Amino acid sequence: MSELVTGERTKDAFRRLVVPELPGLYSLARRLVRDEAEDLVQEALLQSYRAFETLRDDAAAGRWLKTILVNVFRDELRKRVRSVEELPVEEVEGFSLYRTLIEVDPLPYSDTLHQDFLTAFGNEDVREVLLRLPEIYRAPLVLTYMDGFATKEIAHMLDVPLGTVLARLHRGRKRFEREMWAYAEEANLLAGRDDR
Amino acid sequence: MNEAMGSIPCSEAVKKLWDYLDHAVSPEDQEKVEKHLSFCRTCCGELEFARELRTFLASGSALELPVDVRTRLERFVQEL
Numbered sequence: 001m002s003e004l005v006t007g008e009r010t011k012d013a014f015r016r017l018v019v020p021e022l023p024g025l026y027s028l029a030r031r032l033v034r035d036e037a038e039d040l041v042q043e044a045l046l047q048s049y050r051a052f053e054t055l056r057d058d059a060a061a062g063r064w065l066k067t068i069l070v071n072v073f074r075d076e077l078r079k080r081v082r083s084v085e086e087l088p089v090e091e092v093e094g095f096s097l098y099r100t101l102i103e104v105d106p107l108p109y110s111d112t113l114h115q116d117f118l119t120a121f122g123n124e125d126v127r128e129v130l131l132r133l134p135e136i137y138r139a140p141l142v143l144t145y146m147d148g149f150a151t152k153e154i155a156h157m158l159d160v161p162l163g164t165v166l167a168r169l170h171r172g173r174k175r176f177e178r179e180m181w182a183y184a185e186e187a188n189l190l191a192g193r194d195d196r
Numbered sequence: 197m198n199e200a201m202g203s204i205p206c207s208e209a210v211k212k213l214w215d216y217l218d219h220a221v222s223p224e225d226q227e228k229v230e231k232h233l234s235f236c237r238t239c240c241g242e243l244e245f246a247r248e249l250r251t252f253l254a255s256g257s258a259l260e261l262p263v264d265v266r267t268r269l270e271r272f273v274q275e276l
Contacts, residue, residue: 015273022269027258038265042272049276096210098245099238114245118252126256145253151220166220173214177249 009052017061031142044069070157097177120189132179137172204228
């Protein structure tokens with residue numbers, strides 16, 4: 001690890017910067033794709049190494065690496081999916097998880113029904129729900145609410161207009177709520193959580 | 197006089213709640229949402245749940261990086 005990349009940007013410096021970021025990168029990759037997370041991280045590492053000289057602020061390495069990973073994800077998605085699957089607005093608009101929980105009342109002894117419903121979901125359950133969403137809705141949701149990127153940054157990363165990101169976020173949130181409910185029922189997630 | 201008169205309906209308010217929380221609505225829409233929330237208990241509940249769901253997503257910790265995957269990725273970095 002002593003070969004110079006450019007100037008002070010050595011392989012050692014690259015390794016020191018990226019190794020602490022591996023858990024965050026892998027976690028983001030697993031929320032974006034089902035089976036190819038490790039491949040996605042490797043490709044992002046390769047591309048970031050080639051672009052290492054463009055990193056101006058080492059403190060921003062985590063965001064920089066995640067941005068490159070999302071670029072790789074976007075390019076792979078474009079190769080695989082010729083046309084994006086936009087959902088009809090009416091298909092997702094009508095569903096309200098908040099109202100469904102009140103109407104069905106799956107935890108009749110709970111005083112904090114909505115909170116208890118959410119806490120039934122572990123990290124891996126949330127990932128399973130995310131993976132049920134088409135990628136075009138999943139990515140903005142993960143990047144906005146789990147990784148804290150601004151919608152303008154996401155529009156740039158995914159190379160789509162800001163209005164498209166906002167529309168996909170809206171539909172993604174609705175779809176996510178609906179899939180949370182479906183997953184909770186299918187995985188019997190609430191069983192035994194209401195025993196008194 | 198009905199206090200809801202001139203306000204947006206629940207369906208429209210609910211559509212805007214997440215954007216309202218994200219401060220991504222226009223000042224006009226913000227006013228409309230707040231006017232609706234001032235009398236609609238159900239939509240106040242929807243808003244509170246949207247806030248909880250947003251916090252829930254943000255608080256999700258990183259998914260585990262298995263030791264064997266970490267080892268392979270570190271080796272990959274070494275061999276670049």
